[in-house]
Amino acid sequence: MQKEMVNQTLFRDVMGNYPTGVTVVTTKDGQGTPVGLTVNSFASVSLDPLLILWSIDHAVSSLDVFKEAGKFAVNILAGDQPDLCKTFASKDTDRFANCVWKTSEHGLPVIENTFAVLQCETYKMVEAGDHTIMIGKVLDIEKKEKEPMLYHRRQFGSIPLSFYS
Template sequence: MDNVALFKEVMGNYPTGVTVVTTVDENGTPLGLTVNSFASVSIDPLMILWSIDKRVSSYEPFTKADKFAVHVLADDQGDICSLFAMKGTDRFGSCEWKTSEHGLPIISGALGVLQCKTHQVVEAGDHSILIGEVIDIVSEQKDPLLYHRRKFGKIPSEFYK
């Protein structure tokens, strides 16, 4: 196996949570995509990061946006994960959402939503890393949606025993 295949194998075996990141473009049109490259960065100030592939159609609007929202998906939101990972579909026409007081599209049902102002965009190979300062937080008591081996699902109940 070459290094790219080995890298994909190792990373595919690393379970992560699943998020959908949303923003609006310069015309106010809502944009969103499924992201599993998400992490906390800082407590003081509250900061997070996520990465975006330079080849996606929404790359430029996301990297130029002054704010974005990260939705940590709940275990019953597999349909939202798939919807925002698909190309050529009306994502926001196929889910329940509203515009927040910060002007961001917020998808209903997430276990948590972090609204952020863009702090920094860092070039990193074929992706860019967006670092955001958290300006608003919503949290619900739900279980997370997980991504592992190119599939998503919930934490098995035996995990909690």
């Protein structure tokens, strides 16, 4: 058992030091109430068809909502949105009261002024350990000329666009 704890600690340390993007994944429950949470386990899967994935912990209270919704939006946060990241990572029940959002043409809650939004229909769900991997088929993409938010060494930030010039 001790070896398992050491491995989990080391795993968390390694993964926490691997730079990732930061997203807020959103959907609506059966009553039309918006639901969302901060997610950094997000990746592309396929170009044909366009598929992405993200993972949700089985302990998250909105797990069943995301499993039953049939669709979701991945709001890729901009570098100037650390407050949104924290809001959607908190236990606050009305997270949407603290941001500007709209309902999209696909009936999904979409957060305003993000770097990008990918609206998806659920393509497949895969149980994997203590998480469910949600694979989505991309229906719509919206992108702004902003810097995306990054997470690295327990810090949030962005790389200025001038860095690439």
